[in-house]
Every structure is written in structure tokens, then in C-alpha cells.
Amino acid sequence: MRVAFVLGTASxxxxxHVLMLVEGLVKLGHQVLxxxxxxxxEQFSFGEAGARFVEVPVSDRPDPVNDVRAVLAIRRLTRGADVVHAHGLRAGALAALGRRGPVVTLHNALTTGGFVGVVYGVLERIVARRAGHVxxxxxxxxxxxxxxxxRDVRAALIAAPVPRPAKRTPQEIRDELKAGERPIVLTVARLAQQKGLETLLDVAAGPWQEGREPLFVVAGGGPLQGELQRRIDAEGLPVVLLGNRDDxxxxxxxxxxxxxxxxxEGQPLTLREALMTGTPAVASDVGGIPEILGDAGILVPYGDTGRFRDAVRELLEELGTARTLAEAAGRRGREMPDGDDAVTNVLGVYRA
Structure with missing residues (x-):
């Protein structure tokens, strides 16, 4: 089978996810573009995985001239493909304009309005009307x-890569972060509007019982880093921004x-990585989070600072609850689909 993937400025x-699909399909003898x-x-080295990579600028914002060029290039490059599979809304819309009936995986939802929301709505309609499978x-x-x-909407199966073993002990991490006796509550996220980090700072602001204040640790970089750090400094919040980390x-x-x-969130890799390490979660009850989390954590309505704080406090103070959720996290982690499951799933869609 000849499969062509179309990507935009992918996260x-x-x-x-696409690299994992490429590796699995090439391993099975399929030709992949x-x-x-x-x-x-450059970031994902698809060529090293056995695919042919062709550069076509697919920007993350509307650009009529470049978008027309991208549509024409996609049409030309995919002429001999058995399946075209686009990832992301913009890539999906351009692929659908370039060739009717592609498979389109939607990885994100819009969380802002205005002009961006109008454009997003137009792209959604293009995908809905012209995609073969969504x-x-x-x-x-x-x-x-x-x-x-x-016409045909299905749940995407996103594999959960097995996290590497920890290289340092929890105490070594605690020493690095100068946590002392404070429990560590971790967030791994891009510092951007979608991640709701203003709620995290509100939760960290307390009040907390004296001597029981957790240390909130955030791993990740992004456009809101300066704004968040200024508030942390101004209010003396127990929050540490670590920037991007590979540990x-x-x-x-x-x-x-x-x-x-x-x-x-859709199917956040960080959440699944946490479950696979036996770490329970306190998370917003939005998007694909409830299906992934199951009984391995506490779901809270988005933006409800009080209930987020209560949920964190419950994990810190109720040892039985913490132990039960940690066991459930490990169990959920073992149930996560792997790369072979994801490849088998998309092949079923391609042959439908």
C-alpha cells in the first residue's frame, strides 16, 4: 500500500504519533511519503524511519497564496497514493481540497474565538464535507x-510510548528542586493559553495548612513563561517553572x-506517561481526558479553582485515597495501546 501523510506545523x-505510524507501516512493507x-x-527525521519526505510549506495561519500552492503540491504528490492521511485541521483541509476523500485525524480543538474561530469553522466544514474518514x-x-x-467519524487510537526508566531517585529530584519536606505536584505542559495555567497559579495561591503546602513544579516552555513568572514572583507563589526538560x-x-x-486536551501523552509510571492525576474534565484517566485520578470541571485545590489536598492528606489512585494509575497504564495497536487500527480505516 502507498500511504501519503500530510502534516502542518505539528506539535x-x-x-x-505520525513517526510511530511511519515506522510501523514501513516495517510491514508499505511505501510511505x-x-x-x-x-x-528536520524535527522528526521521517527519512531515517524509511519514508520519503517532501517539503511543502503548510503554515499554521491562513495565507491564500501559499495555501493554493500547498493544495496543488499535495494534489501532484499524492496522485499515485492509495491513501492520503492528513493530521491536524489545516493540513486536513488542504489535503481535502487537493484530493477528495482523505483520512483526516483531528488532534486539537479551538479554545479561542474571534477571527481565528471563524477561519477554524470554515476549515472544519471543508474537512467534514470532503474527508472520507475523520x-x-x-x-x-x-x-x-x-x-x-x-460521513464517517471514528475515534483515533493514539499509542502511548513506554517512558524510559527514571535515571535519578526521587530524593535527588527533591534536592535539585529544594523541595524540603513539601510534596511535589507536577505539571508537564507547554506554557500556552490552552493549558489553563492561570488555574494552576490560583490553586497554588492556597490557602494551605501551615506546613502542608505543596511545591508546584511545571516542566515546559512557551509564550506565557514571562507572564507566569511575573505573577509567581509578585505573589510569592510556591511554583517553580523549570522550562523544557528531558527527564x-x-x-x-x-x-x-x-x-x-x-x-x-485530546489524548495527552503526558497523562498516559504519568499513568504508566503509577502517578495519579488531578485533571480537567474536558476533551479526551476522562476516557484516558478512568478511575486513576480525580476529574474537576475546568477552571474550578476550589475543587482543584480540594482534590490536591485530598491526595496529600488521605493516604488511602492516594494509594488507591496510584494502584489504579498503574493498572490504567498497563492498558494503554502501543504502536502496533495504532498501526493495526489505521490500516483498518485505510481498507474500509
Whole structure:
């Protein structure tokens, strides 16, 4: 089978998912072409995985001239493909304009309005009307695409890569962070609007029982770093911004819980990585989070600072609850699909 993937300016999670599909399909003897911006090709090295990579600029914002060029390039490059599989809304819309009936996986939802929201709505309608199959990472995305008239909407199966073993002990991490006796509550996220980090700071502000204040540790960089740091400094909040880290398994090993106050998530790799290390989570009840978390944590309505704080306090003070949720996290982690499951799933879609 000849499979062509189309990508835009993919995030880490989307790019890793496509790379895993490429590796699995090539291993099974399929011919794979990846079309996307040069930066994505450099970041994920699809060529080393056995695919042919062709650079086509697919920007993350509307650009009529470049968008027409991208549509024409996709049409030309995919002429001999048996399947075209686009990832992301913009890539999906351009692929659908370039060739009718592609498979489109939607990895994200819109969390802002205005002009961006209008453009997003137009792209959604293009995908709904012209895609052959739409795969979505959360039930709410699937329902929206059905309302817009998509013919075949299915749940996307995103594999959970097995995290590497921790290289440092929890005490070594605690010493690095100068945590003292404070329990560590970890967030791993890009510092951006979607991640709801203003709620995290509100939770950290307390009040907390004297001597029981947790240390909130945030791993990740992004456009809101300066703004968040200024508030942390001004209010003296017990929050440490670490920037981007490559030792998340070590951080998870030292944390009592993962805190995920996001406005929306699909199938976040960080949450599944936490579960696979036996770390329970306190997370927003949005998008695909409930299906992944199951009984391995506490769901809270997005933005409800008081209930987020109560949930963290429960994990810190109720040892039985913490132990039960940690056991459930380990169990959920063992149930996560792997790369072979994801490849088998997409092949079923391609042959439908």
C-alpha cells in the first residue's frame, strides 16, 4: 500500500504519533511519503524511519497564496497514493481540497474565538464535507464533526510510548528542586493559553495548612513563561517553572500527582506517561481526558479553582485515597495501546 501523510506545523505529540505510524507501516512493507514543512521533517527525521519526505510549506495561519500552492503540491504528490492521511485541521483541509476523500485525524480543538474561530469553522466544514474518514482524539470533537455532516467519524487510537526508566531517585529530584519536606505536584505542559495555567497559579495561591503546602513544579516552555513568572514572583507563589526538560520520568517519580488544569486536551501523552509510571492525576474534565484517566485520578470541571485545590489536598492528606489512585494509575497504564495497536487500527480505516 502507498500511504501519503500530510502534516502542518505539528506539535510534539502529533509528530511523534505520525513517526510511530511511519515506522510501523514501513516495517510491514508499505511505501510511505510524508509531506510537510521542512522544520517538521528536520524535527522528526521521517527519512531515517524509511519514508520519503517532501517539503511543502503548510503554515499554521491562513495565507491564500501559499495555501493554493500547498493544495496543488499535495494534489501532484499524492496522485499515485492509495491513501492520503492528513493530521491536524489545516493540513486536513488542504489535503481535502487537493484530493477528495482523505483520512483526516483531528488532534486539537479551538479554545479561542474571534477571527481565528471563524477561519477554524470554515476549515472544519471543508474537512467534514470532503474527508472520507475523520478520526478524532476526543468524543466532543467527534460529535462536532458529525453535526457538521462528516460521513464517517471514528475515534483515533493514539499509542502511548513506554517512558524510559527514571535515571535519578526521587530524593535527588527533591534536592535539585529544594523541595524540603513539601510534596511535589507536577505539571508537564507547554506554557500556552490552552493549558489553563492561570488555574494552576490560583490553586497554588492556597490557602494551605501551615506546613502542608505543596511545591508546584511545571516542566515546559512557551509564550506565557514571562507572564507566569511575573505573577509567581509578585505573589510569592510556591511554583517553580523549570522550562523544557528531558527527564519527565524522573520528575514523575518524585511527584505525588500530575496536575492538568487544561481548557481542552485530546489524548495527552503526558497523562498516559504519568499513568504508566503509577502517578495519579488531578485533571480537567474536558476533551479526551476522562476516557484516558478512568478511575486513576480525580476529574474537576475546568477552571474550578476550589475543587482543584480540594482534590490536591485530598491526595496529600488521605493516604488511602492516594494509594488507591496510584494502584489504579498503574493498572490504567498497563492498558494503554502501543504502536502496533495504532498501526493495526489505521490500516483498518485505510481498507474500509
Amino acid at each position: 510534539g505529540g502529533t509528530g511523534r 510524508v509531506i510537510g514543512p521542512g522544520s517538521v521533517g 478520526l478524532t482524539v476526543s468524543p466532543d470533537l467527534g460529535e462536532r464533526m458529525r453535526r457538521l455532516g462528516a 519527565v520520568p524522573d520528575l514523575l517519580g518524585a511527584a505525588v500527582a500530575l496536575l492538568m488544569p487544561s481548557r481542552w
